[in-house]
Amino acid sequence: MPVIPLTRQPADDDASTRADTLADQAYRRLQHALMTGGLLPEQVLTVRGLADEYGVSLTPVREAIQRLVAEGALTIENARTIRVPRLDVETYREILKIRLELEPMAARTAAARMDNVEMDRLDRVVAAHLAAIHAGKAHETLSANTDFHLSIYRASQERVLVGIIESLLLRVGPTLNLLFPQYCGGLTGHEAHLRAIDALRRRDGDALAEAIREDLTEGAKFLIRLLKP
Known part of the structure; x- marks a missing residue:
């Protein structure tokens, strides 16, 4: 299933924005997409695709994904494939x-x-x-x-x-x-x-x-x- 583009947010004008803050922003965008049905069950995501969409480096997206995996909102299969789970x-x-x-x-x-x-x-x-x-x-x-x-x-x-x-x-x-x-x-x-x-x-x-x-x-x-x- 292809990646559904998420809405691009305005760039942060604060030059002092830290990597952890960017990770928080990526987390909130993914969180919102999951809660509002912006992502589909069994949809496959990529770190690169999300990073490009959000206009950030790979590291903040990886951190956001790790948090969501820990919360059970995403799964990682074969150490590489990021998937939105389908509830039984x-x-x-x-x-x-x-x-x-x-x-x-x-x-x-x-x-x-x-x-x-x-x-x-x-x-x-x-x-x-x-x-x-x-x-x-x-x-x-x-x-x-x-x-x-x-x-x-x-x-x-x-x-x-x-x-x-x-x-x-x-x-x-x-x-x-x-x-x-x-x-x-x-x-x-x-x-x-x-x-x-x-x-x-x-x-x-x-x-x-x-x-x-x-x-x-x-x-x-x-x-x-x-x-x-």
Whole structure:
């Protein structure tokens, strides 16, 4: 499977940027691509290809890849081939079970802590998500969906909890591409987001947690059928 180019980021104007900082930047770009479905299950990556795309040397990319391999988000085969793993159904079920506990927990806290400006921004994210669904744009739909969920969890200000959730999204993000076009062509996820926004506006943590739980559960029902051998 060919490498999908990632969006080039603006060059860092700080001449004092160190190699470890460049590695952090490469890590964040790869992390974002994995969480938002910008990379596909079983896709093969190359250090050279990513380095050229990011405009950096090989070393920062290697360091970023090593971190993601340690987190289970990438695999290295035969000491050379870098691959995006494809989740089996049992691994996905295990991740889902954990997500169903942690994400509603973060959402419940976020309901009391998210400010109105961020709620207004989430309205625009929901609109972008709906537009991407209607346009049949898989990556834009997944990107908006990830932005919506992570924005809620990060508003909880629970850094350890959010870090764990992000590590799970790293593992499951590429597999979410399997939801297209059937499941993500519908409005089930959009309707769950509308319920979540309503709960946020009312500062109803329990209702927000339930909307998040329903959103995860409905998508999982479809995805599990696709993952079964």
